[in-house]
Amino acid sequence: EAQVTQNPRYLITVTGKKLTVTCSQNMNHEYMSWYRQDPGLGLRQIYYSMNVEVTDKGDVPEGYKVSRKEKRNFPLILESPSPNQTSLYFCASSSRLGLNSPLHFGNGTRLTVT
């Protein structure tokens, strides 16, 4: 089954404790992206990757890191989480960046930082 898989689904952590949210897609998609979703603010792009070893900042990159060593994986790293990073996170992928290419979303990770 074609899918984007995120783990974990739920995560509760404390301020300053490094964490990684994994994302993997089995559709051989070139484009991958991370979003966070907060009430009233909609989906906001954190980082994106056009292909292996190519990553760039989205609208809200502060406090996050990413890497794209393999085409299928795009982990999101929070080196020192803070309470304002409590949010619902989505990984998404697309076959290419351009016309007629919808995004396919993972199931989401609900992160709480205390």
Add this chain to the structure above:
Amino acid sequence: QKEVEQNSGPLSVPEGAIASLNCTYSDRGSQSFFWYRQYSGKSPELIMSIYSNGDKEDGRFTAQLNKASQYVSLLIRDSQPSDSATYLCAVNPYNQAGTALIFGKGTTLSVSS
């Protein structure tokens, strides 16, 4: 800053009625348009895509596009309580590097039985 605007709602309709969801976008060069449905706490799910002016029908859903007016709409016929969700309009921006889609903030639809 290229934008996609939607009324936040909630839009309340009785079961069996037609729900009409609207979206406007600022980038005149946009060429691909998508509607996603999102249940509370769940991920967005693609329900419709439209690329040409006019109507596109898929079951109870009809997407309408008017590029001259920069307007996209989604009609849901015979609305069911299971249609209660937030509907996100998404637009493929023209020549905006790195951004696959620009999303509106969504319209919440409530269908009462």
